[in-house]
Amino acid sequence: MSTSLKKIAIVGSGNWGSAIAAHIGDKVLQLDTEYDPQILMWCKEEILDDGSKLTEVINTKHENVKYLPNKNIPKNVIATSDLSESVKDADILIFVIPHQFVKTTCEELKNQIKSSAFALTLIKGFYVDEKTNELLLVSEVIKNTLNIPCLSMMGANIAKEVADKVFCEATIGSRDEEHNDTVRQLIDRPYFRVRFYPDIEIIEILGALKNVIAMCAGFVDGLKAGFNTRAAVLRLGFREMINFCRLYKKESTTDIYLESCGIADLIASALGGRNYNGAKKMAETNRSLEDIEKKDLNGQSLQGPGTAKEAYRFLEGKNLLDQFPLFRDAYLICEKKIEPKKLLDNLSNHPEYSQKQQ
Amino acid sequence: MSTSLKKIAIVGSGNWGSAIAAHIGDKVLQLDTEYDPQILMWCKEEILDDGSKLTEVINTKHENVKYLPNKNIPKNVIATSDLSESVKDADILIFVIPHQFVKTTCEELKNQIKSSAFALTLIKGFYVDEKTNELLLVSEVIKNTLNIPCLSMMGANIAKEVADKVFCEATIGSRDEEHNDTVRQLIDRPYFRVRFYPDIEIIEILGALKNVIAMCAGFVDGLKAGFNTRAAVLRLGFREMINFCRLYKKESTTDIYLESCGIADLIASALGGRNYNGAKKMAETNRSLEDIEKKDLNGQSLQGPGTAKEAYRFLEGKNLLDQFPLFRDAYLICEKKIEPKKLLDNLSNHPEYSQKQQ
Known part of the structure; x- marks a missing residue:
């Protein structure tokens, strides 16, 4: 049965990554549906001051003690330091890493992604080509490197407040409408309202x-x-x-x-x-x-x-x-x-x- | 000679009124020009806690101790409690009173204003007609009651900060362009930038x-x-x-x-x-x-x-x-x-x- 359930991967586990993982992890538990409740969250391994590993702390305390302290992350969100493992079977990839790591991360993931998958980037930042001086967007890097569609979500979303479930909203850029319903299902809540526009750039x-x-x-x-x-x-x-x-x-x-x-x-x-x-x-x-x-x-x-x-x-x-x-x-x-x-x-x-x- | 100089009157002397009076009073001193440096500022008389009259305190201390304390008002701005006196010879009337007093104030000034004068309102607020439920703007009340053109200036202008001469800007609504140069001369400064639009309403x-x-x-x-x-x-x-x-x-x-x-x-x-x-x-x-x-x-x-x-x-x-x-x-x-x-x-x-x- 589980093969037919859509899998979600969160690539990143900083402040905003942990908050959106908690948000979506919480939501899929309420959707008795087509989504695999287990969500893998890629976490760049770090050794904390007390010698413990960040991934292990997240998976035992269910909290990102370093980047989003004192906020619960539901148990169905599993942190892993293995990037390939985290995205292997994913149908929906949510990118939320610092923008300077996007190119190398995508290169590493090349040819490892399901061809039917799609991505959603929450990453703020863009690149300017050193030679042509032209802009290159994060969503374009993801789309072109992984060869999957990529949507983008931006908005007034301070992570800590999202984790506290106080009202906020976001804007989602989506060129065609194919994945809008999925994204709306996973993210829209009474306290987190989303609106879609084609103007992803x-x-x-x-x-x-x-x-x-x-x-x-x-x-x-x-x-x-x-x-x-x-x-x-x-x-x-x-x-x-x-x-x-x-x-x-x-x-x-x-x-x-x-x-x-x-x-x-x-x-x-x-x-x-x-x-x-x-x-x-x-x-x-x-x-x-x-x-x-x-x-x-x-x-x-x-x-x-x-x-x-x-x-x-x-x-x-x-x-x-x-x-x-x-x-x-x-x-x-x-x-x-x-x-x-x-x-x-x-x-x-x-x-x-x-x-x-x- | 003084009859040919344009006279400015400030109708109102609260927080914003005092600040704009100081701003314009200061500016006309620098324009060796067509403006009468003496500016009359109408001030609704108040007896202060120590028994003194607000107008007298303004004219001796050159400070509105009640509504804009600790900010200097130049000596060429003279407070008067006589409304008719303040506007009698004015060519430029600047209205800056609470919006609930506009109608009665204008009624009182009817037929006392030079026909060649024009007004500028800084008043925030509008009216809704009790019978028709239609909007009535402050500039319309001034224009229709006094039968002179009326411009409007709004913007991010917290009075105390304007008095401190820290950078701000404002938008001026002006249906035709006849008085724009005058208003720009009196108000625009390197630390107070104005822009004009016809959308006064x-x-x-x-x-x-x-x-x-x-x-x-x-x-x-x-x-x-x-x-x-x-x-x-x-x-x-x-x-x-x-x-x-x-x-x-x-x-x-x-x-x-x-x-x-x-x-x-x-x-x-x-x-x-x-x-x-x-x-x-x-x-x-x-x-x-x-x-x-x-x-x-x-x-x-x-x-x-x-x-x-x-x-x-x-x-x-x-x-x-x-x-x-x-x-x-x-x-x-x-x-x-x-x-x-x-x-x-x-x-x-x-x-x-x-x-x-x-």
């Missing part, structure tokens, strides 16, 4: 870019500029995000920017996300990013600086940096080439204020 | 509605729902704001919602505006609005509850309350007809999640 780009603008909000907040300035930075940054997306691809509807993946994710990130907090601390203390990641973030890396670098390279390649001062300055601050104060001073001359208005 | 409606949605954010935050939920409420509320505006009038460009008067003002208000804080306290303490206004807000009234009431009546008249659950629930909470928890529970069934997607 826009959704992914927004999910990556918002970390940079959240950092900009953190910089000005670290300088104690106040709510008016923070709101202006978020608005100007949101406009830059939209303009950036449009350099890549025209959206099917401008509504996409007003979805959870757009304005809501930006707001949540700028209220208290990791990138916001790290940037704020940078502006306040003048400490380096590396130092903040190490001492304040439990070794978790910020996604914003990497994305800022890629965005800078993409815009530089198109000779458009002046049209995107927040993206430009965020990168330059991360590189310690300018002070956060410079970003604040530059707001006054943002191209928004010189462009022709309708 | 939309700008004003957004400026009023945002207080209600900021309250919704305060309610869920008072219930400790977290950042994801707060972001979802702001997004859903922003969509309701846009849909509400479209019931009244089609915008000339969807960009108007992404201006300072739209998303930025909403964000700033929901970060720490008065309506947000009052609503948060309501949800936390279960105290009444009146009690909070009296004890926590120095007697300043919240604009949100009044706007929620008007919005409710407008939507009820159109039989559309179910399409606007946040506006509906905000009003019902203010009236103590439902608990804030109910608004949170209703998010899950927001019409956004059932409407057909593109």
